[in-house]
Amino acid sequence: MKFAFLILLTASMALAVDKIKLVSTTTDLAWAAQQVAGVHAEVRSLLNGTENPHFVDTVPEFIRLVGEAHIVCLVGMELEIGWMPKVLSRSGNAQVQPGGKGYCEVGSAVTPLEKPTGAIDRSMGDIHPAGNPHFWLSPKALAQASTAIRDALVRVDPQHLADYTKNQQALAKSLEDLHQKNMARLAPALAKLKGPAVIEYHKEFTYFFDAYGIKSFGSIEEKPGIPPSAGRIAEIAVAAQSAGVKLTLAGEYAPSKTLERFSELSGIKAERLATSIQPKGKNKGYIEFQNSLVETVLAALSLN
Amino acid sequence: MLKNRSLLILFSLVCFSQAARPEAAGTGLQISVAGDIVGNFLGTADNRLLPREGEVVLYAPIDQTWDGALNLAAHNEDGEYKFEIHELTIGSSRLIPRSRFKVGQYFLGVGRLNQTHRHDWPFTSAPKVQTQFLYEEGVNDTGAEYSYLWPTPFYLDLTLGITNGWTFGHTHDEGKGPVLPTHYLRLVTYNDLFLDGGLQTGLNYLGRKDSSGNNTSLFGLDLTAKWREAQTLTFLFQSELWYRIYSPAAGDVENTIGFYAYPQYGFSPSWSLGVRVDGYSVLNSKDAGGNNVGSFDYGLVPTFSYKASEFSTIRASYGVKGRLSQGAVSNTEHFLELQAVFILGSHPAHDF
Incomplete structure (x- = not known):
């Protein structure tokens, strides 16, 4: 034994x-x-x-x-x-x-x-x-x-x-299936839109928007990684409101005060979301995480 | 002579910078330039703003096995700017499993401040324990250093080193051959803390016996704890405690202890406030009559920092230092320091 x-x-x-x-x-x-x-x-x-x-x-x-x-x-x-x-x-x-x-x-x-062309520097x-x-x-x-x-x-x-x-x-194959399924869910809502529906705080949802053909108004940050000034927040808030943007997406770690101010000025709801799979909660696996992102966008478009 | 040498170095740097242009990509050569401008005011300071140090660092893989680094610094020494080699090393982290080693001139891998370039410190000037034991700029020397990452279920890293020991600290003379070269070791571990924080603990030893037979042994403990929320370093605690036994060839042994503790709170990614507390005492200090005269040198340095990004820092400190001896306070001095630091080009990733 x-x-x-x-x-x-x-x-x-x-x-x-x-x-x-x-x-x-x-x-x-x-x-x-x-x-x-x-x-x-x-x-x-x-x-x-x-x-x-x-x-x-x-x-x-x-x-x-x-x-x-x-x-x-x-x-x-x-x-x-x-x-x-x-x-x-x-x-x-x-x-x-x-x-x-x-x-x-x-x-x-x-x-x-968004691969930059031409000369770039830290400014x-x-x-x-x-x-x-x-x-x-x-x-x-x-x-x-x-x-x-x-x-x-x-x-x-x-x-x-x-x-x-x-x-x-x-x-x-499974990722392609997931993409097709979510594309089908989003397509009717997106077809009714005339302009950009979303804006992001930092350009970290860009690939997600690109994958589903979601038109983005851009980012609240004027320069990547640099917190926006009060003037920039006001300027982009007015512009986004005029363009009919319906939702702001931001990472969970985005500065809450900036997002609150942007929402206050623009009337556009801001969602702070997970940007990666997390060990606890509703984003435990990639499929759940991806579906959750899609549902957030659908909810904002009031067509879920 | 110095001018000619400096010009030659600058010319070499221009050549290097040309080599690092995109068309020369593929060599991996990284160039970093750091500027450190400091003003000391009030007290015994000279009440003016001066460049403290300009530093140029070049580093790259040499080939599939070796890495090379060159650190040139020009700094103000008694009104004269001297351009010199701070570090010049060849080493590898790819040759021996779980090991890193380097040979050449470098800042010795002991303690926290000694291994960190001054422009990367969280405060402007060195605490007394640093200036007295390891000197304002830190101890650099030529030798060899080996580090080993132990295969344990927790982080444990051992560094051993030996250097010529002809000089100790920052000098511009050749020095003299020591009786026992400078030798040192450092053992580092890490623990997770509550709220996703972490604590790195280092145990250090450094010893040497100079050409006159004076023996120095240093024992140190360094602690670094960090809590970060996204871009904001919400809380930093950095501290070093050192104990020195100095045994002169003739005369009494001197035992000295010193420390600094620096808690810092980050209000946002840009703004932070810290307070450094310094202490330093010769434990067996005696007066002319041979009586013990205990004294304690203290310092309190609140420091306010603004970082527009990780590549620039503006800092202001208003501090007080003095001596407590036999119940009386003496040598009290108030001082104000202003500092501007910037980094151009690449910047190597930081240690914890």
Whole structure:
């Protein structure tokens, strides 16, 4: 009996060791990575979905987790530039640093939106030269990103290539189905609109709007990452009201006083929403999270 | 001579900046320039605003194995601006698993302030414990440093280093070969705190015996706790406590303790207010008659900071410092400091 137990224990330990350890920066990438990796990987996200991924400290615990990882997936497009380079180098883990086979910058697989042209500098705010990095709010863009996750898994664990390929295809199909379903829900309401229906605080819903053909009036921020001045709030509030905008979308971490002032001046309702999957509440999985975003827009258009 | 040297350095920098233009992309070369302008007023200060330091940092992967960094700084020393190498290292975090190491000249990896460039400090000037034990600008020297991330279920990072030790602190002379080179270690761990906060704790040791046989041992504890809500660092607590045993080749051993504690509250992403409390005491100080004369040097420095972005800071501090000895307060001094810091170009990601 003891012998059998030892065999079982050894076997389970061997299985545990065989599993790929994949660490992602965001919960959305973790979700996609788990879908692609299936049973072959243990996936963990450094962030929990409530943070603003632009502004995160180099938490030592992140260094520990990355030090043990076989694959590290980042959004890329300079979203995590303020903290991940230090996490990666301090981990002393060559495999997951740029150039290593476990380094996976998924943004490189996505068709970028709002890629700046011409000269850029910091007087223009927090501009990302590679384009807007908030792509995961579009199911289509997340499907594109999942190919980079698949490629990283295949590089590290080529023996399961067939599984990873099959899983990535299944994920892409499910995301396409989700997109089609929500498109059908939104289409009648959007067809009745003549102008832009929404405005965002920071341009983090841009890919979501693009995926569903939702016309946006722009952002309350005049320059990305720079809190708007009182003058800018007043100016954009009047303009958005005149254009018939019905809803303001903002991340949960957007400044509440700014949003309140904007709503007061424009009469446009502001919704502070999760911008990533979260461990608790109604946004536990990507499908729930995406449906929740769609329902918020539908409710604002009074056609739900 | 100095002018010629400075011009040569500037010329080299221009060449480097040209190399970093987009058409030279693919080398990974990053260039960062920091400007630090400080004014000291009231008390014994010279009541004027001056550039304290201009710093140029270049860093990049050298190849698939090595990383290189060069940090050049020009700073005001008694009215003269001296351009010098602060750091020049070759190292790697990709060669030995779970390890980082570097060889060259660098600020020693002990404590908190010693490893952080002055323009990145949350306050303007150094607390007394820093200026007395590790000097205003910190201790840099040439040697080798190795760090290892332990495979534990919690964060545990050990740094060991040894440097020439011909000089200690910021000097411009060559120094003399020590009896025992400067050697140090640092052990760091991290704990999650309530409300998504975190605490980093570092234990430090540094020792050396100079050419005259004077032995210095430093033992330190540093704490950094942070709570962040989105873009706002809502609360920061930073503190270091150091104990020094100085054993001269001839004479009595001197035991000294010093600390600073800096809590800071962030009202918004831009505005924050902190108060630094300093303490410093020679524990076995004696008068001419050999009697113990305990004294305690204190400082209280409220600091108000405005950050338009992570690349600029305007700061104002109004502080008081003095000495408590045998129940009497002496050497009281009030001071006002103004500071403007800016960063151009790239800026390396910060540690916790």
